[in-house]
Amino acid sequence: MTKVDDTTHMTTPPEIGGIGHRVRRHEDARFIEGQGNYLDDIVLPGMLHMAIVRSPVAHARITGIDTTAASEVEGVVAVVTGELMDQHGLAWMPTLSGDTQAVLATDKVRYQGQEVAAVIATDPAIAVDAAELVEVDYDILPAITTPQQALAPGAVLIRDEKEGQTDNRVYDWEAGDKAATDAAFAAADRVVSLSTFYPRSHPAPLETCGAIADVNSVTGQATIYMTSQAPHAHRTLFAMVTGLPEQNIRIISPDLGGGFGNKVPIYPGYVVATAASLLIGRPVKWIETRSENLISTGFARDYYMTGELAVTNEGKILGLRVQMLSDQGAFYADAQPTKFKAGLFHVVTGSYDYPAAHVVCSGAYTNKAPGGVAYRCSFRITEASFLIERLVQTAAYELGIDPAEMRFKNFIQPEQFPYHTPTGFVYDSGDYPTALRKALDEVGYDQLRAEQVAARAEGRLMGIGIAHFTEAVGAGPSHTYDIAGLKMFDSAELRVHPTGKAILKLGVMSQGQGHETTFAQIVAEELGIPVTDVKVMEGDTDNTPYGLGTYASRSTPVAGAATAMVSRQLAEKAKRIAAHLLEAAPEDIELKAGELFVKGTPARSVTIQDVSLAAYTNMPDGMEHGLEGVHYYDPPNLTYPYGSYIVVVEVDPETGVWKVERMVALDDCGVRINPMIVEGQIHGGLTEGFAMSSMQWITFDDDGNCIGSNFMDYLIPTAWETPRFELLETCVPSPHHPIGAKGVGESATVGSPAAYVNAVIDALAHLGVRNIDMPLLPDRVWSAIQSAQG
């Protein structure tokens, strides 16, 4: 099978490999030979190993900790408790959302799996042996496992240590215009509502989290190898938490075995390992087990949502009203801009044009793990996108309008961009009707609807589900978006060396997205330096410029823009050098695919390599030597990728088992820098959407015991269950991004769950079924059929 390069945006030949080329990935060379360098692969001289003692119960007062037996195990160097951490002011740490979180519990444990003590030993197995011998006495308290319980009168207070905290409420937040929305609902022919629960999920990158802290007690230098999606932000936060001088903290994020948001927060294990290394004077390694990863680190979702649409009988949407209640776990540790308590949930208005919306969000503490990371989604947009796409589908059934038609009736039209949404976003660009039409044509929508009628007549259940999502990615702009006060810009530093080879340094951090290739392609596009001559460096705070990291699909929109801008800055200098070499005026020099020539006289030219050499050997008088620069990019707006996804399913009426027959996914993420990598990202996201809709969730029993604490219970689909995907694209570039790109890493995870769920519901819609909460386990589907047939 040969792949045809996407020539839409291609201006460079394959040997340069700029934008649009399916350049094979630079990073693969080491991975396919087993030469990746992941955290657990790193071994330092004298390194010790840490194991964490965790709470077996969800809510209890600690009445005693006995570390004697553990300390006596041969090979144990230290046992660290909350009391010891407290002596150094490190028993608690701030979270990314301005709350506090226990590093090692001193007073109470507030969720099963919470960190209580840590054992440092010469061998990892000995650390585990000794950790089993740490005796902790617990006085059990009632466990709260839902936000509804948490907010009920008389509920036990989880955060009793927080001054002024008298209940389990974390936040209330709203967006939109209540009065305008009430008026829209008053004017509506009908109101359609849907209540649904987006269950707790976990990103579960295949590599768990971990750290190796190496604090030199003589120099004070702290080198912390850490599974971090945001090394610079983490360094600053580390400096603030530990009091170590920031210049002495070097965070190195090595190759990451996936992240998906899980590696955005700072976890207690990192802090304890660092404190232990500081106290002991030797490097300390801590590698999470899978179970630790699933029970204690950043979860996602756990949103209870009720949406109402005000509609006319003809199917025109007039307004949207949403109430959301979020389960935050024991500590409010969401990774999201501080202005937005519920993330960017207010993108819930979706791809549709209506004047009024009002969104009310609340969050509650429960006795469950903290985190609230945006698992492969831009600050919890997944939940919002899911709700509106489920709601529109519901409205279509209630009004007797085809679900595709319902969307066409309400789409924001291409000429309405930039489009101001009723909750305050300004969508940059798009052509939604063209996208959905193309996807419908590809799947053969009209014929499928005819087949569905025939199937129903035979007693078969077939469903066609549509989701047309709009995402908001690429935070900043810095005036609106920050993480823990750090503004959300990003940067790129580019050095071109005398032989014309370049090093690009970035503040973002790849976890598999292929930055070493994609960002090199941007440089290749802008300067004409062959992509193979550009080395991309990330993940070392001593050697890369400041940036906020990789999550929320922000690398291409922000760091990609910074790369284009710094390349253009160098291009301007290159033109001045070329003008000197060609004895022409700088304004007469053009740069195209690595050739700098005098306008109208292409024969009078030099190459970018000639210019690079001249920058160090033959500079015009008065011009600064070298060919390097740095650019800090503050995006003027978010970018708004979108897509139309269509899923076809067959449901077994006797068992509720359902199977995806087709999955057609059209994405518009603006200009695709490397279409091959973009498609790979979409494949991955579609799979995670399938996982969440079908099997992947974390639940708890009434005592707060986590069910889903290992890969036997937390189900990740294998190749056998995963559907085959058919990809399509349209391209409406972002008008404000230097290369028109929008970001795509999370689109498919955001958009696809609603498509899968809508398909199963569509199969049962004629029976009157309107909702089944995810995951759509076969017993839930079967029960819904039974209830409907009553």
Place this chain on the structure above:
Amino acid sequence: MFPSRFDYVAATSVDEAIAAKGDGGDETRILAGGQSLLPMMKIRLANPSKLVDINGIPGLDVLERVNGHLRVGALVRHADMVASDLTFGAVESAAPWISDPLVRNRGTVCGSVSHCDPEGDWNSVLLATGADVVARGPSGERVIPIGDFVVDLFTNALNEDEMVTEIRIPVPSGRSGGAYLKLERKVGDYATVAVAAHLELGGGGVITKAGLALTSVAPHNLKVTDAEAALVGEMPSEALFAEAGELAAAASSPRDDVRGTAEWKRQVVRTFARRALATAAASAG
């Protein structure tokens, strides 16, 4: 990921293995494929004091048909069953659905049988086909019908100083067919519900022998004797299989859990029993 400490014996003969097992008491475990035992040891749910590794014992990998039986030795891996052309009916049908491909390369049939996990697949197949388990102890060999071997949840009929050396599955001589239908949440998961069906047909197509057994819906793999009795002497038909499905559903005692409600699991038993019997009958030709 680090098991507790234990003693390790690499046995080179069955006698040596039995002696080592007998010496160690009830905290000694036989290690064959280790695909159930080692995962439990890694998360320290199992902490045996001694492991007796039988992988080096010659001859235990026997897989052959002899005297009307399929002999499956204690070191026959699930993958050997998948690859073998000696299997038949429900045995052949079940083999590819055991755990995942890598586990099948290592895990053994006899180990799985001995484990007596009610969510394990093989014991249903053996109950449906009427197999025997062969055990060796210091005083020699004994043949235990599978129905007697499976005592309860994770409990088999072995004495402390015995080990399973092989299982013997009767190979039907006439028209026969079988099927194993498994509903699993994903590859590698235990069965949510599974049904093993085995039919032998006599002259004119009448059912002369029937085996039906269930996985994951009772404290142990469950042989549905009512349904088997109802099938024998009858001509195969949709109605007959539906009746057997009802009897299977009635015999099962599933529980509500994360895999689904008991009511739904009973419905899956009903449906899968019917379908498995129909497949068995169809494959009997």
Place this chain on the structure above:
Amino acid sequence: MEVTVTVNGSDQTHDIEPRVLLIDFIRTRVGLTGSHIGCDTSNCGACTVLFDGKPVKSCTVLAVQADGHAVTTVEGLKSNGTLHPIQAAFKEEHGLQCGFCTPGMMLVGAALIEANTEPSVDDVRWAISGNLCRCTGYMNIVTAIQTAAATGEG
């Protein structure tokens, strides 16, 4: 106990406790870190190696059980300086993203195409169903294994 395991053709002798798992032996005693650990319950397959030529989860084999046996890891796929067809195909078809599952996937793929030179999509999906990937959605892994089958000599 002293054990000798032939890893990628070279005899590796180490004195270890019986509880040391094969993955730990390979990673920390032999020092080959291409095989990874992704779970505690033998589900993910990141630790896959070839054990006497067959893919197994090396987290579910004791190192003492590998005494006298041959193990191939990702580091042993390349021969005489030439990439194995499966390695070349994974790069060519974008069969990897974060790279963590990749060694296991490639070893399973290499074993598959040894036995089946024209695997169908279902053959490949079935063969790799003991290995989890969180990045790729498996699409390009399947293509890569089929490509390797078509280009390889095996």
